[in-house]
Amino acid sequence: MEKELLKTFDENGNARGTATRAEVHREGHWHETFHCWFTEKIGEEHFIFFQVRSSDKKDYPNLLDITAAGHILAEETHLDGLREVKEELGIELSLEDLKSLGVIKDSLKSPGFLDNELCHVFLYDKHIPFDHYDLQREEVSGIMMTSMSEFINLWSGKTQKIKAEGFLSSGEQEKKPSSLLVTKRDFVPHEDSYIYRVIEAMKNS
Numbered sequence: 552m553e554k555e556l557l558k559t560f561d562e563n564g565n566a567r568g569t570a571t572r573a574e575v576h577r578e579g580h581w582h583e584t585f586h587c588w589f590t591e592k593i594g595e596e597h598f599i600f601f602q603v604r605s606s607d608k609k610d611y612p613n614l615l616d617i618t619a620a621g622h623i624l625a626e627e628t629h630l631d632g633l634r635e636v637k638e639e640l641g642i643e644l645s646l647e648d649l650k651s652l653g654v655i656k657d658s659l660k661s662p663g664f665l666d667n668e669l670c671h672v673f674l675y676d677k678h679i680p681f682d683h684y685d686l687q688r689e690e691v692s693g694i695m696m697t698s699m700s701e702f703i704n705l706w707s708g709k710t711q712k713i714k715a716e717g718f719l720s721s722g723e724q725e726k727k728p729s730s731l732l733v734t735k736r737d738f739v740p741h742e743d744s745y746i747y748r749v750i751e752a753m754k755n756s
Contacts, residue, residue: 556625557582564654564669569625579665582622585632586672587649589618589679590753596698597753602639603693603719604739610664615695615715616739618675629671636675640694641685649673652752657745672749674756681718681726693719693729699750705735706746 553573559580560566567580575582589600601615619642621635630646637643652672659666684694695717697705704710715733718726731737 555622557622558625560669562656562667572622576664576666579667581667581669583629584620584622584668584670585629585635586617586655586670586749587619587632587636587644588652588672588674588749588753590674590676590699591678591696592676596700598696599699599702599753600694600696600717601715601738602691603695605688605690605692607689610661611739613692614739615733615737618694620670623671632671639687639690641687642679642683644675648677649675650756652749652756655745655748655752657742659740659742670745672752674753676756684718684726686720688720691720693717695729695731695733697733699753703750705733706743708735711735 553571555572556569557572557575558566559568559570559575559582562581570580591598600618602618604611604614604616606612619636619639621632623629623632633644633646650673652674655670655672657668657670681694695715697713697715701713705713712732712734714730716730719729720726
């Protein structure tokens with residue numbers, strides 16, 4: 552995976568060349584990713600769905616993250632990112648099922664790791680029963696949902712804990728209903744600007 556080739560860009564989205572995934576993250580080259588957020592209106596409230604990253608993941612294990620996401624390889628277009636939804640969640644969608652929220656920049660930083668992403672962001676806002684998910688064990692260990700309004704309050708610091716509900720999968724892939732109190736530190740630390748732009752785009756979609 553670290554040897555996969557990705558297209559590289561400058562911060563404004565101008566093509567520069569290609570580099571391996573390892574080099575891209577080591578040197579901080581801008582590159583393309585596919586992000587698909589699941590949301591659903593239940594009653595009068597909108598909810599956002601997060602994947603729980605597997606404990607086997609090298610980066611950010613066990614944290615809540617975008618419902619499905621992945622890198623776009625050098626020979627692919629952003630439309631090929633649909634494979635991430637199928638691979639990670641076992642949910643097969645078509646482009647017609649999604650709403651485009653545009654390209655939104657995001658940067659994730661940790662020691663020896665600089666992930667500068669030009670994110671092609673999409674929204675899926677239809678109901679999917681939890682028993683329809685077939686999670687990729689090495690990537691995803693559960694699906695949790697939070698109220699959108701509570702998530703916004705959590706991310707902005709207006710509240711310190713919110714409820715997340717959904718399921719976690721055991722090693723045998725058994726889905727166990729789960730209800731947790733989570734803090735901002737339980738989520739992958741995406742840039743505030745990315746999260747706020749995604750939320751605003753969701754509201755306007």
